[in-house]
Amino acid sequence: MLRLFIIVCLVCSVAPDCVPGDVGFGDSCYSFNRVHGKFKDANDLCVKMFGGSLVKITNIIDNNWMQKLAVNHLDADYNSFWIGASDAAHYTNWTWIDGSPMRFSNWGPGQPLEDRHCGTMLISTGKWFSQVCDERIQFLCQYPNGAYSPTCPPCLEI
Ligand SMILES: *[C@@H]1O[C@H](CO)[C@@H](O)[C@H](O)[C@H]1NC(C)=O
Numbered sequence: 001m002l003r004l005f006i007i008v009c010l011v012c013s014v015a016p017d018c019v020p021g022d023v024g025f026g027d028s029c030y031s032f033n034r035v036h037g038k039f040k041d042a043n044d045l046c047v048k049m050f051g052g053s054l055v056k057i058t059n060i061i062d063n064n065w066m067q068k069l070a071v072n073h074l075d076a077d078y079n080s081f082w083i084g085a086s087d088a089a090h091y092t093n094w095t096w097i098d099g100s101p102m103r104f105s106n107w108g109p110g111q112p113l114e115d116r117h118c119g120t121m122l123i124s125t126g127k128w129f130s131q132v133c134d135e136r137i138q139f140l141c142q143y144p145n146g147a148y149s150p151t152c153p154p155c156l157e158i
Contacts, residue, residue, distance in 0.1 A: 017029070017146040019050065025065060026145075027144065027145050028143065029145050030140060031050060032069070032070065032074050032081075032140055033045070033141065034075050035138070035139075036136035036137055037082075037136055038133060038134050038135070038136055039082055039086065039131075039134075042139040043097055043139075045139075049141070050141055051143055052141050052142050052143025053097045053142060054097050054140065054141065054142070055084050055141070056084050056100070057083060057085075057104065057106070058103070058104050059104055060106065063104075063106050067121060071123060074123055074140075076124075078137065080120040080129065080137055080138070081120060081123065081138040082119070082120055082137050082138070082139035082140070083119050083121050083128065083140065084096050084098075084142075085097075085105075086118045086133070091117070106126065106127055107127065107129075108125070108129050111127075111128060111130055112129075112130035116130035116131050117132075118130065118131050120137060
């Protein structure tokens with residue numbers, strides 16, 4: 001009886017607080033979207049659906065983890081996805097969508113271009129390329145782990 005009580009509670013408490021199908025990593029959940037949208041529309045969708053944003057990438061470990069996952073979760077026929085990087089607010093000063101400065105970057109050779117103001121990651125290499133913000137591209141949303149609360153059955157005391 002006691003064992004059953006413990007198991008029922010455990011199953012619920014270890015369940016990740018991400019929307020089913022999304023992937024938890026560190027403090028965040030990641031949602032890959034094969035839908036193609038403009039940069040702003042893509043971010044709006046991340047806000048509306050998850051209370052999140054396009055991804056913010058702060059180190060090479062996270063960068064490479066996202067790239068590996070993108071290989072499996074995104075359509076490789078289109079070799080890129082939006083990340084939450086832009087210099088649309090102040091040209092040549094690339095920042096994250098939350099307004100924070102870009103301390104880590106992983107631009108490909110010759111990037112970013114001066115006439116392209118939104119950032120993408122190449123699925124094949126993990127390198128970043130600037131793109132025209134009105135292009136329609138797949139994207140990756142990020143939201144805080146725990147923001148989504150699945151309804152757990154209450155712990156049963158039998
Ligand atoms: C670039 O943007 C960041 C974040 O908003 C800001 O902290 C920084 O001062 C800006 N740099 C320049 C050179 O404008």
